[in-house]
Amino acid sequence: MKYISTRGKAEALGFDDVLLSGLARDGGLYVPDAWPKVSQAEIAEFSGLPYAELALRVIRPFVGGTIDDGALAGIIDEAYSRFDSPDVAPVKDIGNNEYLMEMFHGPTLAFKDMAMQFLGPVFDHVLKTRGETVTIIGATSGDTGSAAIEACRGRDAIEIFMLHPHGRVSDVQRRQMTTVSDANVHNIAIEGTFDDCQDLVKAMFNDEPLRDRLRFSAVNSINWARIMAQTVYYFFAASKVHALGETKGPVSFAVPTGNFGNVFAGYGASRMGLDVDQFVVGSNSNDILTRFFESGSMALGEVHPTISPSMDIQISSNFERLLFDLLDRDGDRVRAVMEEFRETGKFSVANKALETAQALFYGACFDDGATKQTIREVYEATGELLDPHSAVGLAAARAQRRDSRVPMIALATAHPAKFPDAVQDATGVRPTLPDRMAGLMEGEERCDVLANDFEAVRAYVSDHARSGQ
Numbered sequence: 111m112k113y114i115s116t117r118g119k120a121e122a123l124g125f126d127d128v129l130l131s132g133l134a135r136d137g138g139l140y141v142p143d144a145w146p147k148v149s150q151a152e153i154a155e156f157s158g159l160p161y162a163e164l165a166l167r168v169i170r171p172f173v174g175g176t177i178d179d180g181a182l183a184g185i186i187d188e189a190y191s192r193f194d195s196p197d198v199a200p201v202k203d204i205g206n207n208e209y210l211m212e213m214f215h216g217p218t219l220a221f222k223d224m225a226m227q228f229l230g231p232v233f234d235h236v237l238k239t240r241g242e243t244v245t246i247i248g249a250t251s252g253d254t255g256s257a258a259i260e261a262c263r264g265r266d267a268i269e270i271f272m273l274h275p276h277g278r279v280s281d282v283q284r285r286q287m288t289t290v291s292d293a294n295v296h297n298i299a300i301e302g303t304f305d306d307c308q309d310l311v312k313a314m315f316n317d318e319p320l321r322d323r324l325r326f327s328a329v330n331s332i333n334w335a336r337i338m339a340q341t342v343y344y345f346f347a348a349s350k351v352h353a354l355g356e357t358k359g360p361v362s363f364a365v366p367t368g369n370f371g372n373v374f375a376g377y378g379a380s381r382m383g384l385d386v387d388q389f390v391v392g393s394n395s396n397d398i399l400t401r402f403f404e405s406g407s408m409a410l411g412e413v414h415p416t417i418s419p420s421m422d423i424q425i426s427s428n429f430e431r432l433l434f435d436l437l438d439r440d441g442d443r444v445r446a447v448m449e450e451f452r453e454t455g456k457f458s459v460a461n462k463a464l465e466t467a468q469a470l471f472y473g474a475c476f477d478d479g480a481t482k483q484t485i486r487e488v489y490e491a492t493g494e495l496l497d498p499h500s501a502v503g504l505a506a507a508r509a510q511r512r513d514s515r516v517p518m519i520a521l522a523t524a525h526p527a528k529f530p531d532a533v534q535d536a537t538g539v540r541p542t543l544p545d546r547m548a549g550l551m552e553g554e555e556r557c558d559v560l561a562n563d564f565e566a567v568r569a570y571v572s573d574h575a576r577s578g579q
């Protein structure tokens with residue numbers, strides 16, 4: 111299996127190189143040169159398989175022999191051993207042929223763990239096989255940072271530096287990062303905004319001597335291995351729903367969306383052979399994707415802060431991967447469109463491409479009031495507490511469902527206790543953290559506060575990285 115860039119110019123790479131390189135050299139994103147196919151007979155066999163076994167079957171063709179089967183099985187077993195549900199991502203029937211897939215049973219209580227817990231051991235394995243080390247550097251507004259730190263902590267081949275905006279992440283989010291005591295984990299609170307943190311990370315990557323000396327790498331949502339690991343749970347959910355309802359046939363998914371990584375993985379599963387009727391893309395007031403799926407035009411607006419902050423995004427970086435398919439895998443056209451977008455803040459696709467997208471994708475957006483109303487309605491009808499992101503997804507499912515005979519699976523992407531204020535506001539009930547997180551609010555914190563200053567951050571990283579010594 112080879113991976114090619116969506117912008118058509120970068121060299122095709124194998125899985126291990128794509129894993130470590132992140133972005134392609136031509137500025138594009140890597141995608142498989144052809145989607146591996148899973149036959150209907152194989153999909154039928156998925157029913158009843160434990161999550162890790164199903165993951166091995168789905169992931170193996172993507173890895174294309176760069177990791178041997180025994181090692182890959184070990185990596186996957188390790189990845190999914192830290193979830194507090196035997197199903198990893200349990201699926202619940204909530205009535206009316208609607209289902210919730212709970213994706214928050216990992217160490218940091220959000221769906222990012224589903225891919226990050228795999229990324230940690232697979233990075234470690236590939237690096238050790240090659241005798242290399244990397245320095246991972248990233249910026250976070252909350253969920254990604256803790257998921258990345260949990261995935262990388264204590265791994266010899268990886269040093270991780272995570273920048274967050276000082277005083278601008280929630281106590282739970284900050285403590286999930288700063289109470290990790292492993293020596294390879296470095297938390298930096300920047301006196302600035304999330305955008306300042308991101309700019310600092312970009313500037314570090316652009317400092318070539320530093321980048322090469324410390325071997326910078328990224329685990330952000332454009333990393334192909336994250337998408338790959340996320341295709342698994344679409345197959346898993348469909349097999350669970352079929353088993354619960356003793357049915358066969360197509361299913362639909364509703365996905366609360368920010369960077370488009372999660373729902374793109376679902377699209378990948380459908381390209382591999384999973385029978386999917388609809389993908390409903392849920393957005394909060396940052397509705398750029400809803401507008402695209404209605405009109406075929408992507409037009410940048412301003413970022414509005416909402417109660418579902420992990421979706422407060424205007425540019426959905428993984429959308430480029432779908433665009434590549436919509437434009438008949440023509441890298442030159444993708445490059446031209448993305449350049450236009452960068453220069454003018456907008457682009458449009460032709461009717462044919464829009465119709466292809468609309469056959470599968472449906473968008474819907476909800477403001478904070480509507481999101482809270484959904485949290486309240488679901489609580490009153492079923493007793494389930496939804497976090498605001500999950501509520502946006504379910505609201506979108508209900509608004510855009512075209513056939514009630516097709517099971518609708520809404521992805522619950524965060525534990526309600528990660529966003530307790532919004533949930534309490536909506537229902538009067540304050541969700542509590544799971545018992546296993548009991549020590550979180552007491553543990554000792556490790557974090558250094560730095561000015562929003564490139565030289566200060568550069569010096570800090572250079573002094574604290576082992577691989578630079």
Ligand SMILES: *Cc1c(COP(=O)(O)O)cnc(C)c1O
Nearest residue numbers: 368369370371372420499523524
């Ligand atoms: C990251 C995140 C999302 C958005 O996922 P994308 O893959 O960026 O579309 C949704 N909900 C939660 C809780 C998240 O952390």
